[in-house]
Amino acid sequence: MPEPHEDKRPLAERIAAEIRKLIMSGEWEPGRKVPTNEELRTRYETSNVTIQRALQILKDEKFLEGQTGVGVFVRGERAQTIQPAHFITPSEPGQPYRWLAEAVKREQRGRYKMREVAEVVPPVEVARALRLEEGGTAMLRSRIGFLDDQPAELVHSYYPMELARGTRLADHRLIPGGSPALLQGMGYPTRSQDDAVAARPATTEEYVALEIPRDVPVIEVFRIVYSDNEKPIEVTLLTKPAHRFKMGYRIEMP
Incomplete structure (x- = not known):
C-alpha cells in the first residue's frame, strides 16, 4: 500500500490556505473583521508567531487588510466570476468590444493596452490548433486588460497569416469592436470556441504584467475560435490572477 500523502507545507501556509478558501468561497464576506490572533491561535492550536505569518501571507496577496488599532479585515471585493460565453458574440456595429461592455454593466471601467x-x-500548441505547417507563422496580438485600473488579464492572440496580413489584425492599434467583429466583417463569423482551463504558477512575464502578489497562481485559458467548416481563425492564451477571478460556465441541457 502506498504511504498516505501528507501536507508538509509550513503550518502558516496551511492556515493561510484555509482562510483563503473561506474568503474566496464568500463565507467570509468583504469587510468582515478577522478573528483575533488569540482566537485563531486557539482554533489552529499554534503560536501567535505562526498566526501572524499566515495573516501576513494573506495581506501580501491582498485578501486581507490591516487597520491600525482596529483589526484585520477581509478585502473590499470578492473574487469576480467571468462568464466566457458572454464574450463570444461579436459586438454590434459601433459598439465597444464585449469585454469592455460587460465591464460597464458591472459598473467597472475597462480598457486595453496593446503590448506587441x-x-x-x-508556440507548438498554438501552431497545432491553427493547423500550421512546421515553421509556419501567425500574427500575434498581445495586450493587457485593466478593470478599474488594475491589471485583470494578459492576452496573447494568434491569427493565421492569410487572414491577418494587410488587415487591422496587423495594426498596432486596438481594433474597434474587437477581433470578433472585424473577422465577421471579413467573412469569418465566430461559430464556436473550445476552452481548456488550467491553474498554474505565474511566469515572470505574467507576474510582472498582472502585478501578482507572492505565489498566487494564474488561471490559464487556452481558447480556439472556429468559423464556418470548423476553420480555426483565432487561438488565444489568456491568463488572469486567480486571487481576483473565477471562471464560470453555464451549460444548457438538451
Whole structure:
C-alpha cells in the first residue's frame, strides 16, 4: 500500500490556505473583521508567531487588510466570476468590444493596452490548433486588460497569416469592436470556441504584467475560435490572477 500523502507545507501556509478558501468561497464576506490572533491561535492550536505569518501571507496577496488599532479585515471585493460565453458574440456595429461592455454593466471601467503586434512562429500548441505547417507563422496580438485600473488579464492572440496580413489584425492599434467583429466583417463569423482551463504558477512575464502578489497562481485559458467548416481563425492564451477571478460556465441541457 502506498504511504498516505501528507501536507508538509509550513503550518502558516496551511492556515493561510484555509482562510483563503473561506474568503474566496464568500463565507467570509468583504469587510468582515478577522478573528483575533488569540482566537485563531486557539482554533489552529499554534503560536501567535505562526498566526501572524499566515495573516501576513494573506495581506501580501491582498485578501486581507490591516487597520491600525482596529483589526484585520477581509478585502473590499470578492473574487469576480467571468462568464466566457458572454464574450463570444461579436459586438454590434459601433459598439465597444464585449469585454469592455460587460465591464460597464458591472459598473467597472475597462480598457486595453496593446503590448506587441508581430508576425511570429507561435508556440507548438498554438501552431497545432491553427493547423500550421512546421515553421509556419501567425500574427500575434498581445495586450493587457485593466478593470478599474488594475491589471485583470494578459492576452496573447494568434491569427493565421492569410487572414491577418494587410488587415487591422496587423495594426498596432486596438481594433474597434474587437477581433470578433472585424473577422465577421471579413467573412469569418465566430461559430464556436473550445476552452481548456488550467491553474498554474505565474511566469515572470505574467507576474510582472498582472502585478501578482507572492505565489498566487494564474488561471490559464487556452481558447480556439472556429468559423464556418470548423476553420480555426483565432487561438488565444489568456491568463488572469486567480486571487481576483473565477471562471464560470453555464451549460444548457438538451
